Structure formats: structure tokens, C-alpha cells
Amino acid sequence: MSDFNVLAIDQNAADAGPRFVKSLHETGFAVLHGHPITETEINGMYEAWAGFFADDTRFDHANQPGTMHGYYGFKSENAKDSKFKDLKEFYHVYQSAPVPDGPGPQTRQFHAKLLEIGAELLGWLDRESPDEVRAHLSEPLSGMIDGSEQNLLRILHYPPLADDVEPGEVRAAAHEDINLITLLVTGSEPGLQARDTEGNWHDVPCEPGMITINAGDMLAKATGGYYPSTSHRVVNPPAQENRSRYSMPLFVHPRPEVQLDENQTAGEYLDERLKEIGLK
Numbered sequence: 001m002s003d004f005n006v007l008a009i010d011q012n013a014a015d016a017g018p019r020f021v022k023s024l025h026e027t028g029f030a031v032l033h034g035h036p037i038t039e040t041e042i043n044g045m046y047e048a049w050a051g052f053f054a055d056d057t058r059f060d061h062a063n064q065p066g067t068m069h070g071y072y073g074f075k076s077e078n079a080k081d082s083k084f085k086d087l088k089e090f091y092h093v094y095q096s097a098p099v100p101d102g103p104g105p106q107t108r109q110f111h112a113k114l115l116e117i118g119a120e121l122l123g124w125l126d127r128e129s130p131d132e133v134r135a136h137l138s139e140p141l142s143g144m145i146d147g148s149e150q151n152l153l154r155i156l157h158y159p160p161l162a163d164d165v166e167p168g169e170v171r172a173a174a175h176e177d178i179n180l181i182t183l184l185v186t187g188s189e190p191g192l193q194a195r196d197t198e199g200n201w202h203d204v205p206c207e208p209g210m211i212t213i214n215a216g217d218m219l220a221k222a223t224g225g226y227y228p229s230t231s232h233r234v235v236n237p238p239a240q241e242n243r244s245r246y247s248m249p250l251f252v253h254p255r256p257e258v259q260l261d262e263n264q265t266a267g268e269y270l271d272e273r274l275k276e277i278g279l280k
Helices: 016-027 039-053 056-061 104-128 131-136 217-222 266-276
Strands: 008-010 029-033 070-072 089-093 152-158 172-175 181-185 192-195 201-203 211-215 232-234 245-247 249-252
Touching (some): 008 016, 016 104, 016 211, 039 089, 039 245, 104 152, 104 181, 104 211
Parallel strands (some): 008 029
Antiparallel strands (some): 029 211, 152 245, 172 232, 181 211, 181 249, 192 201, 192 232
């Protein structure tokens, strides 16, 4: 099995930036601790949204055609090129879009804190990336998100597996993220895996309270592939651990007009990918 060394990085350490760049370049992933979001805040979010997903009133918040926010029902999305829908339901939170009253205030605060961390991480990439990588960018990465309203906090619920799950149906099939970087606080249950360059799957190490960071396709495009958008998935649990799993990734997105490369803007690329995964 090849080496897949995802580094755990203290956000406050003097060498945090260089180590983050090294880990993201070599694996597409990094793990962050020492950040300002507490385990109490994370657990509070999971509890609040577990209540939302347990209540039939969630259907009153269903996503409306022509918008991207709101509730998406079970089996709404598929990974690119997958013939099965993922075994999950979710709610899309954007800065300027409605959020259910119950979890709303803490969710707004959580979204803002994660986005602030994401902006700092992009600043590390701006400072620590090799000169040829920075020269490839149409503008600094941290500037690409200035004024962006596209930053998506996705609250995910993977229900316990039903008895009629077909072979090949999984909680989240292998995929790459669309955006610049993703910040994922530790899920309520294990299951996240990443694939190395030789095709081997690895559990992504992340202790309670830590944040897993991964590069998305937009970052790979904008940097000429220097930061790989690594395939990852959420595997089904063993029978003895068949219970709900919750996770809360923040997908950090540039403004739609940002030029990713000579061929595509961020908005054009996002539109293309949303159609591929069945959300548009």
C-alpha cells in the first residue's frame, strides 16, 4: 500500500502554513486542530439538526426549482457517473438564504466561523505555494471568495441502512468536490475514506473536534493541478453500527465570475458539475 500521509496541523503553529501546503499538495487532504470551533458547538449543531431531520416538517423547507438552498430529500444526489443515488438527505445553507428557525441562529454563527477559517487557509496557500503555482492564478485565492455568496454549508443526514439496500448503493459514492476547498468537522460517526494515487482507499484520520480539509476541482483547475482533488467516499457501516450519521461540510466557492483557467469561470464550471450530479 502506498504512503498516504495526511498531516494533522495546529492552526496556531508557526509552521502551519508550509505543512498545510505540503499535505494538500501530496494527498489533497489535511486535518486541522487548534481552531476556534469547540466540540460543544459541533455537538450542538448535530443535536439541533438531528431534530430537524427527525421531524416531517422538514419537507416544508424543500428546495424550490431555480434555487439551491433548502431541504433535499433522500436519494436526491448521485456522484458523477454513478448509476445509484447516494443514501442521504441534506439541507443547503447559504449566507443570504433562509434557514429553519430552530437551528438557525447557531447555524449562521457556525457557517461564519468555518468560512473565516477557510479564508485563512486560502491565505496560507497564497503565501506558501510555489511561485509558478501563484503565477498560474487569475487572482489570489483568498481574493476569489471576497463577496462570494456561493459558500455552501451542507448539513447531511445518512439514515440507518434499510433492509432493501441494493448491492452498490452507498452513503456517498466516490467523488471529488467541485469547489476550492472543503472544511469538514468530524462526522458523528466514522465512514470517510480517501483514495490515493494507486487506487487504495484509506480511512481519513480525524479526532473529535478536528476539521478535515480537502482540495476541490476548482482549486485543482486554478493551480494547474498542483493541489489534487482527491476522490473520497462515505462507506456503509457494519450491521452492528447501523445508525444515523451526520456531517457538516463547508464548500468554499469563488464568485461566479472568477476565471479558473483560460477556458472556464467558476460559475460556468459549477453549472456544468451540478448537472452531472443531478442537482440542476
